[in-house]
Amino acid sequence: MSAFSPTWTLTPLLQRQLVAIDRCVGFLEAVDLNTDWRTDLRESARLQDAVSSLQIEGSSLTIEAAFRLVDAPPERQLTESEQEFLNYLAAFDAIDGIRGDKKYPVSRRDLLSLHGLIVREVRGGYVNAGRLRDSEVLVGDRNGEDVVVHHRPPHSSEVRDHVDALMDWLGAVKSHPTPAQIAKGRLDPWVHPVIVAGIAQHRLVWIHPFLDGNGRTARMMTTLLLFQRGYDFKYLFDLSTYYNKNRDRYYAALRAVDTTGDYTPWLEYFLGGFAYQLWGIKVRAQKLGRGVHAVGAEGDDEEG
Secondary structure: OOOOOOEOOOOHHHHHHHHHHHHHHHHHHHEOOOHHHHHHHHHHHHHHHHHHHHHHOOOOOOHHHHHHHHHOOOOOOOOHHHHHHHHHHHHHHHHHHHOOOOOOOOOHHHHHHHHHHHOOOOOOHHHHOOOOOOOOOOEEEEEOOEEEEEEOOOOHHHHHHHHHHHHHHHHHOOOOOOHHHHHOOOOOOOOOHHHHHHHHHHHHHHHOOOOOOHHHHHHHHHHHHHHHOOOOHHHOOOOHHHHHHOHHHHHHHHHHHHHHOEOHHHHHHHHHHHHHHHHHHHHHHHHHOOOEOOOOHHHOOOOO
16 A cells, blocks of 8 residues: 555645744743643643534533533443543543653554543444454435435555554654755655644544544544644643534535545644634633743754
């Protein structure tokens, strides 16, 4: 199977979005937040992200119920929606350890581990947690007795190769070459971490590597890649809520790539959501912040 080589155009809109995102990142790295406020904001963002990601897939769990579940877990058996929510929080905890570890080689094993956490003890997770699918699937919507097919994912025999090709690409675009390598004529393969995360999310949804839990796992892998590349935004961002506000637009943006192979429209949507969410975080941080402290040269690393 050939290597994965996505194509997109760095449009003026994408350039403006990247500038806006990086300006917000710089501000969040510099702002001095009260520790208690930061903890509260972080937990609120994670709970909202988890609930929104589940609602995209049809969960009826509300944010109010989610807060109650965390504050006072019931003694009764959990509903499936409640278990899915706690699974999502467990997946968040699992990726915390690689925050900023740019040398960490993200692999298929990480994808399988996240999937295993996300579908544990829910729906098909009892049998298929952390396992690539071995049968065929269709992606579509039910219209009465009919099913409108939107996407036919690759044959199950090709899934592992597609996943590994994506992982190879993720590793190849992670770092800038050294000055010595550039002097010898090596091209710079580095791709901005937010663009990488957006491409990875679509590609995983397109591959549909699991029988269930693909959307949730793809969105969590997006977060993992951002954390690993140093774009953790002090854990304060919540992207799934942006998708959940207009699910039709979210799915339409994803499917546009399926039709044309061009990632540009999806990336403009994806980065637009990022810029919007980060602007909201910046406004909240400005209200709660105690000032901006000097930031060291920590950002002058291989990521550029």
